Amino acid sequence: MPLDVADYLSLAVLAGLDSVFGGIRAGVERRFRSDVFLSGFLVNMILAVVLVYLGAVIGVRELYIAAVVTLGGRIFLNLSVIRRHWLERHPASGQK
Amino acid sequence: MAISTADEAIPSPGMPEDAASAAPAARHHYPDQSWVWYVTALSLALGVMLALAVRTTAHMNSAGFAYARLGVSSAVVGAWREQSVQQQQQLAELNNKLRDYEGRIDERIKSVEGLKKEFMLFKAAAGLVGVEGPGLKIVLRDSPKDPLPNLDPEQLSSYMIHDQDLNGLLNELKAAGAEALAIAGADGKEFQRIVAMSSARCVGPTAVVNGVSLSAPYTILAIGNARNLRRALEMPNGFIQTRGLDVLQMIVIEEDTKLALPEYSGSLSLKHARPTPADE
Numbered sequence: 001m002p003l004d005v006a007d008y009l010s011l012a013v014l015a016g017l018d019s020v021f022g023g024i025r026a027g028v029e030r031r032f033r034s035d036v037f038l039s040g041f042l043v044n045m046i047l048a049v050v051l052v053y054l055g056a057v058i059g060v061r062e063l064y065i066a067a068v069v070t071l072g073g074r075i076f077l078n079l080s081v082i083r084r085h086w087l088e089r090h091p092a093s094g095q096k
Numbered sequence: 097m098a099i100s101t102a103d104e105a106i107p108s109p110g111m112p113e114d115a116a117s118a119a120p121a122a123r124h125h126y127p128d129q130s131w132v133w134y135v136t137a138l139s140l141a142l143g144v145m146l147a148l149a150v151r152t153t154a155h156m157n158s159a160g161f162a163y164a165r166l167g168v169s170s171a172v173v174g175a176w177r178e179q180s181v182q183q184q185q186q187l188a189e190l191n192n193k194l195r196d197y198e199g200r201i202d203e204r205i206k207s208v209e210g211l212k213k214e215f216m217l218f219k220a221a222a223g224l225v226g227v228e229g230p231g232l233k234i235v236l237r238d239s240p241k242d243p244l245p246n247l248d249p250e251q252l253s254s255y256m257i258h259d260q261d262l263n264g265l266l267n268e269l270k271a272a273g274a275e276a277l278a279i280a281g282a283d284g285k286e287f288q289r290i291v292a293m294s295s296a297r298c299v300g301p302t303a304v305v306n307g308v309s310l311s312a313p314y315t316i317l318a319i320g321n322a323r324n325l326r327r328a329l330e331m332p333n334g335f336i337q338t339r340g341l342d343v344l345q346m347i348v349i350e351e352d353t354k355l356a357l358p359e360y361s362g363s364l365s366l367k368h369a370r371p372t373p374a375d376e
Contacts, residue, residue, distance in 0.1 A: 006152040016142040023135045032131035
């Protein structure tokens, strides 16, 4: 694997992770749409890669941080929503 | 209304989550669990990418790029690559220089060995090392014949070996091309090498060569072309005939294929002569 690709691949993985969690969240909220999910997966990934490339080109290497912060924050948000849904479906015994 | 993934991820502000989740479920009529398959498929794809990313990162770490995560752009990697190429070129140049120097050292060692050989040849020529080779073994002795009666003292003395006989013989041998000469006295074993400063002098009944007293019969070793040396001595009106050595049976000449001559054992110190500085 060429070293140049490493930066892009890492951020693409992060974008993919975000999309997958978003899809799970939409699934548990019962408003999942495959077209939205797939296009979101691809477009987010491409966008993240473009962001890193743009940063390298215009000399603002830290531009990738924007993508990392946004995607990371959304992953946590989606996870928290999924967790709540899980807890509503399987309430703890004390809350019954 | 098209909902993007990004829209899905952001909770609608001020809206109860129950309402947000209930409304779309009613609107779309997808099978309940179909989303699981999509998510699973993409998770698998994501897993492959994740594995690639992990491998690449591990590769970078092992290659010494531990700090080079996203902060390093492809431009920087390119610069490093260029630097690496330059350094490899420098390395090659330095290696070439090293080889060059090694070659020069080899040459110098060869020239030193050549000098050593030359030096040994000089020493052999000067008589400072022992030498061996084919040549003549000559014995000079006082005449075994009884002197003829009524001889005057001068004629009587020709029955005996004198220093002029020795010096004459040595000179004759040198002139004939002898490359190394040595002389021994009666014992025939303790040879004195004849060098540039050697001479034979009669002191009483003995001859002094290199400061060592020798007595007759004398044995002279001469390395050179044995036949030439012999002819030079035996030629008509040559050294032997003019001195009458053959008639008086005072000389015995033997040819030998392997004579061994010792090195000069006397002093080499020069009191007056100094080497002339070589002009270059």
